[in-house]
Amino acid sequence: MDSARGQVQQMNYTATFPLLLNIADQPSYFMALKDAAGLVKMYAMVNVSQYQIVATGSTVADCESNYRLMLARNGLIDQSDTEITPSGxxxxxxxxxxxxxxxxxxxxxxxxxxxxxxxxxxxxxxxxxxxxxxxxxxxxxxxxxxxxxxxxxxxxxxxxx
Missing domain, CATH: 2.40.50.140 (Nucleic acid-binding proteins)
Known part of the structure; x- marks a missing residue:
């Protein structure tokens, strides 16, 4: 939660309790970032094993896309896994x-x-x-x-x- 807040510290957002997800075969925390009024303003994903790999986005899809790019830059996934293929x-x-x-x-x-x-x-x-x-x-x-x-x-x- 602190890693996610650190990415947007200038905005003073608070992080919700994280969900554990499997994103591109990487255990990842997912959480919403809320403003002082309690409104969801952004989303964040943090790699479980490497807390410095953090991505944010204004939508869940943007957040996941940014997170996949961060994973690829850090050599945890192939560049080909950065594309999100929506099923259905x-x-x-x-x-x-x-x-x-x-x-x-x-x-x-x-x-x-x-x-x-x-x-x-x-x-x-x-x-x-x-x-x-x-x-x-x-x-x-x-x-x-x-x-x-x-x-x-x-x-x-x-x-x-």
Whole structure:
């Protein structure tokens, strides 16, 4: 916990009690870093055997990515193990044929259907602010959770440049 706090000492964050995880076959502590109000502001990962290997990130995915890079720099894993391969995720690219929106528990959700598709991809504006500025006809790439049904959860929506 002290190693994690030391990485962000200028921000005066406190660390939550760590969880022991296996990241790239390395025993690792994972914890949230909170501000004075108790809000989670960052995440940290610390190598169990080498406490000086510490990585932080504003999201869990950023933290893990930074941690894997630190492990590779210190020779604990191969460079090829630095890439995170999310299981259960896919991507689809196409033009938006239809956009619907709904407010669910105070968050605006956008439901996107691509041309020649029958599935809607649901994404919250809180998760990806790009969803707010999309229009019918825009060419996009959607990262989504694999599954069955007419509505699938999306993680990101990226408009083509």
């Amino acid at each position: 995720q896919s991507q689809v690219t196409g033009a938006i044929a239809e956009i619907r929106s709904a407010v669910v528990e105070g968050n605006t959700w956008y439901y996107l259907r691509l041309q020649d598709g029958s599935v809607y991809y649901a994404i919250s504006a809180a998760d990806d602010k790009n969803a707010v500025i999309l229009s019918v006809g825009d060419q996009v790439t959607i990262t989504f959770a694999e599954g069955e049904g007419k509505i699938l959860s999306a993680y990101t929506v990226t408009a083509a440049q």
